[in-house]
Amino acid sequence: MTTRFVSALAAGLAVLALGVTVPASAQDYKPEYKVSTVLGAPFPWGLSAERWADLVKERTNGRIVMKVYPGAQLVGGDQTKEFTSMRQGVIDMAVGSTINWSPQVKELNLFALPFLMPDHKAMDAITEGAPGKTLFEIVAQKDVVPLAWGENGFRELSNSKRDVRTPDDLKGLKIRVVGSPLFNETFTALGANPTQMSWADAQPALSTGAVDGQENPLSVFVAAKLHTLGQNHLTLWGYVADPLIFAVAAPVWKTFSPEDQKIVREAAIEAGVYGKRLSRSGITDEDPATLKEIEGHGVSVVVLTPEEKKAFQKATKPVYDKWKTRIGKDLVDAAEKAVAESR
Ligand code: X2X
Secondary structure, X not given: OOHHHHHHHHHHHHHHHHHHHOOOOHHHOOOOEEEEOOOOOOOHHHHHHHHHHHHHHHHOOOOOOEEEEOOOXXXXXXXXXXXXXXXXXXOOEEEEEHHHHOOOOHHHHHHHOOOOOOOHHHHHHHHHOHHHHHHHHHHHOOOEEEEEEEEEEEOEEEEOOOOXXXXXXXXXXXXXXXXXXXXXHHHHHOOOEEEEOOHHHHHHHHHHOOOOEEEEOHHHHHHOOHHHHOOOEEEEOOOOEEEEEEEEEHHHHHHOOHHHHHHHHHHXXXXXXXXXXXXXXXXXXXXXXXXXXXXXXXXXXXXXXXXXXXXXXXXHHHHHHHHHHHHOHHHHHHHHHHHHHOO
């Protein structure tokens, strides 16, 4: 045996030995991990995904490089296929809305139950409490590792036709909705005419008047400049909200060393907190900057009184009850309890 061969053999054995003691070496890692989102920067959603990627790159010294692909482009714009594509290995990671994953994870419809959550405190009580934990366990059973909660936000109603203050005002309005059949049923119960389509299709549909209205958080209304698409009537009714979930496909997650898993998880939690802060800024009584900006564009903003809200709640109650059974009575009971305790 030549000396060179011996040293090559020794090096090879050393690598093998390392392979045994270190679960995943940097050599196993992909050069880039694809992170799917629907909204990119400057939406809070996209900014929080980028924050996640930046923190991970910095703290792993570049071992893990994540690239954000907004616009659901990894699934050809069909955001309701995001979860399935993660399971199929097309998408490595995602910051996904509970709405978009609800066709595959029916329990995530919880957040779309009309008027379950009166405010951010109620929402946090669910995500940070027992129901949030249960939901993460359910997602984890489907080969997707959920790491942290983020936020798209409370979804407010806009349209190009008239102020909406009562369910009657919604009669006959064509409203673009997304994701789950629950949204169709809610708007049908209110007398509107809902049409399900992706966010990519929604914008042209609003601009041509193919649909009259839509529902999305105020941070989205502003960043997407929906007032330029004819959306000049806005009703603040806070009927549902969509949290975001920071997640990694299980086969990818398993390749990460425990040290890197810890970094990726902690970075997701931090990015989630950052995203929640962004999504909530400017939309409260104490900090109404976003609302003022929207009004400044000539949008008529209707803020429902608790009494006015009740009429919408009453009209959608049968939908709530039907979906409570579908989602799972125990889970919804636990969420209702968490909300009640947050008062
Ligand atoms: O499509 C929408 O309305 C959006 C951007 O809010 C979601 O992806 C749920």
